Amino acid sequence: MQVIPLSTIDLSIAAALVVFLALLSNRLGLGLSKRLLISGLRMTAQLMLIGLILRQLFASYNVWLILILAAVMILIAGREILTRQKIRLRGMYGYGVGVISITISSFTIALFSLLVIIEVEPWYTPQYAIPLIGMLLGNTMTGISLATDRLTTDIHTHRNLIEQRLYLGETWQRASEDIRKNAMRTGMIPIINAMAAAGVVSLPGTMTGQILGGSPPLEAVKYQILILFLIAAGTGFGVVAAIWLTSRSLFDKRYRLCLEKLKKVQ
Amino acid sequence: MNRSLFAIENLCYLQNGPYSFTIDEHEIIGLSGASGVGKTQLLRAMVETILYSGSLYFKGQKPEKFSPSQWRRLISLVPAESMWWGEYVSDHFPDEETEVILATLLEELGFTPEIVSWQVERLSTGERQRLALARALVLQPAVLLLDEPCSALDSQSTELVETLLLRYRQRSETALIWVSHDEEQLKRVADRCFQVDQRGLHVRW
Known part of the structure; x- marks a missing residue:
């Protein structure tokens, strides 16, 4: 074909x-x-x-060019995660959280799958490396930015409640537990829904593309399954990292909620 | 200094301070002052939930000697307007070891034991205020910081709360710092009273 x-x-x-x-x-x-x-x-x-x-x-087939492209995409994604938050961490730390979590969610996961699962030689073969990194970046970025936005907004909104839990001697982890759980759910729901609907309600992008490109449907489906697992795992690890790094920085060592570290963007 | 139960020394926060006083076992200190002068912030500084300078001492020891959780279980703030995070009242009393203390407390505050199975939504403002007090008291703090504990209560409940707190202070190693706008109440409960303004504390009696 x-x-x-x-x-x-x-x-x-x-x-x-x-x-x-x-x-x-x-x-x-x-x-x-x-x-x-x-x-x-x-x-x-x-x-x-x-x-x-x-x-x-x-x-x-130059490994450096691929790494540079990946780095540029990651830096842009980090910025995108930050700008999607209405209430965000001040200074470079907020940007750093985005970059670190997106690196975990896309670059390390892509590298892992290239080396361990697909085992393509060399690992940076552009035909595999580029679409994988790109696909993971785009999809996990959504989850990470949704989760972080939810987290900072909820912490700001429920600051009195968090503080009252601290009055009762709760740790910052316990006092922010419900809010962190909600942020995790918010970040993960899109990919969980995508997995639930895959093949039944929607034909996802990877397999559609491969089928259009002439691949046998079963091969296309296998790649789609791989991609969805990778996106789910990547989003999960990225969201966990983003939630941890963000919430950790919003409490000092005396478990004081440091609202001054947040800024509201119109 | 080391002999007193709790002390603040040159405590400053935001534009306020310095504030200094010491409080001994069994003592109740009343704090009065105009709205917006920073009385609530003063209490918040004592539990380290806002930035401050100066020193705090519990039996001569600084907060750093304790974990933040330990400190706030020793020095406990009861807010004027309580927030609730669980669906049921019982969600806010997770500690089973304190069940006996809680049962007594609830009775003394005029509740029936069934109140713990209620949904928080059903509670009136006054009931919330009394339960917020119970929420702090079950942890048996040494120094209780009360931010207008009776602001939403009728005279009958106010009397219950005052009686309870006057009894609570009889425990060893216990003292109360009581913010109120109600002059009469402060005269009834406080051994000493300070007028708070931005620059410091002024002894009233």
């Missing part, structure tokens, strides 16, 4: 749908049209750029 190549005209027709939607939304006074168009343009530019970069990478 061969993939049918898409022409510029083909893509323009698809884009026209989004433009039409923007016009309709504008006409009905529903807003969003400008943001829709801008993010559409952004998406096209970003993907074209990464397409060009990938073409180079696939041709070169």
Whole structure:
């Protein structure tokens, strides 16, 4: 089977749908049209750029180029995690939490699967390494940012309650237990739902792509299962790290809730 | 210094202070002062939930000698408006060893034993305030910091609470610091009383 190549005209027709939607939304006074168009343009530019970069990478097989690309993606993801929080940790620490947890959730998990599960030679073979890292980054980033946002917002909202639990001699871990649990749940629910719906309600992206690309359905499904396990584990480890690093830094060694470390962003 | 049960020395926080006093066993110190002058913050500083400078001593020992949990079980703050995190009253009394103490406390506060199985939502403001007191007292703190403990209570419940607290202070190694806007109440319960303002404490009696 061969993939049918898409022409510029083909893509323009698809884009026209989004433009039409923007016009309709504008006409009905529903807003969003400008943001829709801008993010559409952004998406096209970003993907074209990464397409060009990938073409180079696939041709070169250079481990350093792949590591640099991964590092750049991780640094951008760390920033993205931070900007999605309405209430965030001040200073570089907040950014650091995002970068550390996304590194755990995507880079280490991708590396592990390349070395131990897929066992491709060499491990940085771009055809495997790049899609894996990219897929893990995108999906685990959502979980981590949802969880962190929930955590900082809830700690800020329930500051009096936490403090009253501290008055009763509870440790900071115990006083923030319910809030940390909720943050964990918030971060993990999307991937848990995705696993529950996979194949029944939705055909997830990896297998859809591979099937479109001509792979036998069963092989495509096996890769999809692998990816979903990796995303679930990656999100979980990343969320656990983010919750721990964030909540730990919000209490000092005398178990005082350090609200001054949080800042509200409009 | 070492002889007193609890002492604060040049305690400052935010724009307030310095405050100094010592309190002995069985003593009740009343604190009065205008709203917003920082009385609640003063209590919070004593349990180290806000930043402060100066020194705190429990029987001559600084807080660092204790874990934060130990310190707050010795010096316990009862807030004016209590917050509840569990669905049932019993969720807030997890310690089974204190069951006997709790039963007595509840009776003295005018509750029937069934109150522990109630949903927190069903409680009135006054009931919450009395239960918040019970929540702290079951842990048997040495120094009880009371932030307007009767602000939501009728005269009958106020009397119950006052009687209970006056009895509680008879225990050895126990003292109370009592913030109130009610002059009459402070005269009834406090051995000594300070007027609090931003600069310091002024002896009233």
